[in-house]
Amino acid sequence: xxxxxxxxxxxxxxxxxxxxxxxxxxxxxxxxxxxxxxxxxxxxxxxxxxxxxxxxxxxxxxxxxxxxxxxxxxxxxxxxxxxxxxxxxxxxxxxxxxxxxxxxxxxxxxx
Amino acid sequence: xxxxxxxxxxxxxxxxxxxxxxxxxxxxxxxxxxxxxxxxxxxxxxxxxxxxxxxxxxxxxxxxxxxxxxxxxxxxxxxxxxxxxxxxxxxxxxxxxxxxxxxxxxxxxxxxxx
Numbered sequence: 001x002x003x004x005x006x007x008x009x010x011x012x013x014x015x016x017x018x019x020x021x022x023x024x025x026x027x028x029x030x031x032x033x034x035x036x037x038x039x040x041x042x043x044x045x046x047x048x049x050x051x052x053x054x055x056x057x058x059x060x061x062x063x064x065x066x067x068x069x070x071x072x073x074x075x076x077x078x079x080x081x082x083x084x085x086x087x088x089x090x091x092x093x094x095x096x097x098x099x100x101x102x103x104x105x106x107x108x109x110x111x
Numbered sequence: 112x113x114x115x116x117x118x119x120x121x122x123x124x125x126x127x128x129x130x131x132x133x134x135x136x137x138x139x140x141x142x143x144x145x146x147x148x149x150x151x152x153x154x155x156x157x158x159x160x161x162x163x164x165x166x167x168x169x170x171x172x173x174x175x176x177x178x179x180x181x182x183x184x185x186x187x188x189x190x191x192x193x194x195x196x197x198x199x200x201x202x203x204x205x206x207x208x209x210x211x212x213x214x215x216x217x218x219x220x221x222x223x224x225x
Binding site: 002009049093099100 | 117154155203212214217
């Protein structure tokens with residue numbers, strides 16, 4: 001039973017435009033949500049997070065939105081850059097030790 | 112030092128072999144994790160060590176045996192693996208924060224079982 005779902009396996013965006021990556025979850029007990037970015041042959045690296053008491057968190061070009069009633073979160077990247085091309089994983093946790101990942105979305109930013 | 116170091120990067124082993132994966136961090140993190148990731152699938156949690164004690168074992172077969180010798184080291188001992196165990200094995204660490212985990216991942220060990 002996959003509790004965190006990323007339904008789009010891939011996304012292609014033009015440089016300078018907005019990238020929107022989506023994530024849905026089923027466990028209403030999740031209280032912390034994170035996005036990780038993964039380049040080939042490297043481990044995932046933390047990008048941005050949001051706790052369940054907030055609905056938006058912004059860090060530079062990256063903004064995460066949380067809609068608890070819809071059990072949905074999204075990552076907005078604006079403006080998108082070619083170096084943003086990677087696989088993006090959505091993750092959610094209940095407490096500090098039990099993190100679940102989505103299957104990932106491969107973002108390609110074209111110059 | 113903000114790195115999690117995993118060795119080896121690649122490992123090929125037969126089903127009768129015994130091998131170990133190693134993970135090391137010097138960030139003072141007190142929680143360490145093993146994840147398994149198959150191609151085009153999400154990382155799946157295998158084990159969690161918190162303060163050097165096994166706190167979560169996600170029903171992993173006994174042919175995988177974790178060990179946490181100290182707060183900086185985490186091993187995964189492998190014995191009698193099956194070809195379907197071929198995957199990327201990721202180690203991660205985190206502080207014991209008040210609010211929410213943030214995992215630092217190693218680059219992984221790509222394991223092939225023949």
